[in-house]
Amino acid sequence: MSKKKQKPNRPKARRPRGFEDKTADVFRTEARLIEAAFSVYDLNGFEPLQTPAFEYADALGKFLPDEDRPNTGVFALRDDDDQWMSLRYDLTAPLARYVAENYDGLAKPYRRYQAGSVYRNEKPGPGRFREFVQCDADSVGAPGSAADAEMIMMAADVMRAVGLKAGQYQVRVNNRKLLDGILESSGVPNTEDGAVQRLQVLRAIDKLDRLGSDGVEALLGEGREDESGDYTQGAKLGANAIKAVLGFTVASGTGRGETISNLEKLVGTSERGLAGCQELRDIDTILSAVGMGSERVAFDTSIVRGLGYYTGPVFEVELLTDIKDRKGRPVQIGSIGGGGRYDDLVSRFRGQPVPATGFSFGVSRLLSAMERLGSLENETKPPIFITVFDRSLLGQYFKMAEEIRAAGMRAEVYVGTGNLTKQMKYADRRGIQLAVIMGEDELARGEVTIKDLVLGAEMAKAISSNEEWKSARPAQSVVQRENLVGSLKDMLAS
């Protein structure tokens, strides 16, 4: 009988996992990071480009969505003409498509920068999202090491531009050709036949920091079983090859020059390996000439990058600041950027070879690291708050707001309902510092009351009784209406 509570069957308000709402602090900081990176790219002569979030799936890479499982790795859907479209998973593949599509009209090397959300249909984790923002610069059409050095220097400069100090980050550079050379001498052919094995080796080395050399050794050989009992197939290299690869990963010396010397001994007579050494030498020459020392850019043979498409120099930007979770345990957020040479990506669309190199700055990664470090700063000041005492004076209130805005300050008139009590509570919650009150009393005298809520809260600590609190009306002053803007400015400055 008492069935008055029929289930309304409302939808649950919930956000898809791996997708984040960006609140004011985060959003403003993100915009600042992007702006900082853009200014570096721009100063280097790069031009902006914006491409759409969707691309035809076949343009995005070798990956083509399966009819049964169209969404592994990427988010894909079918257009009304039955073509598969995918949300971009990075900004590099769309660039390759753009360049290939507009090849003849572009001055080469074509150098562009771009920021935007990219999407990956993977399991989210700390610092890993299904939608996240990257801010890239790429250079298409330049085969030489100068273009790679340019990317590496910009990567370091972007880190500085976003506010990181020397010692808080380091760009770590390696060259795929070195590993190719070592694998070649170890019997893994540098052709399609060895591609799968080479990729497995790359992924194994990529896990060096997490699994240690024992774990990587297992992955290079037969395979490895983790604590949870999951088994990973290994690359099945021979004992000598494993030794050579592991030896390579620890070949970094204390300086860039020393590392190159170590590497030259390791690669022996391999043509590809020697070419890799020469490229690093060329890069070092440029970096040294501009005074970029190994504190900011180091050569590190344990850096490989998990992606298969790199063909030459590769690098990652490591955030060196320690990150701790709520329980004080260290959290690895991984690299906050990386890049390298990918000479085959644009060539896919065209017969001829098109060299390319680029850098991708993981804005969301850095942002979530900053969030964990508690170093998000909201530099935007709260608006001046104009209370609505008398609705018939709304026009005058908005007039005041206009004057304040014209002086370059944020200002808002209360557009909600409720008396002054409610308005003051709202202002308090908004973190507002200055509130303007003008009722009939002030109006008659040509005055306005300005209240400093921050100061008021401070003074309130010494007041315990409500009577006292009410009669004191702490931290407010009465000024002439025509001096409103000037007074507000003075109060903000003091």
Added chain:
RNA sequence: GCCGCCUUAGCUCAGUAGGUUAGAGCGCCGGUUUGUGGAACCGGAGGUCCUUGGUUCGAGACCAAGAGGCGGUACCA
């Protein structure tokens, strides 16, 4: 995908051996105070105890499956 842990109010959590109407603190809303945010006091709203099925006279509690969260591992073209 695989393994482990977790899921009670907006948040943090209690809930004893299965037994009426499921609690606390904080937060939120309202009032004391219709020209003033704090404090204090008073009052109020808010729960399909993640879901479904099972065991039982009786399940928030026990069992099973599923979903979601967290962590690890794999994948990440």
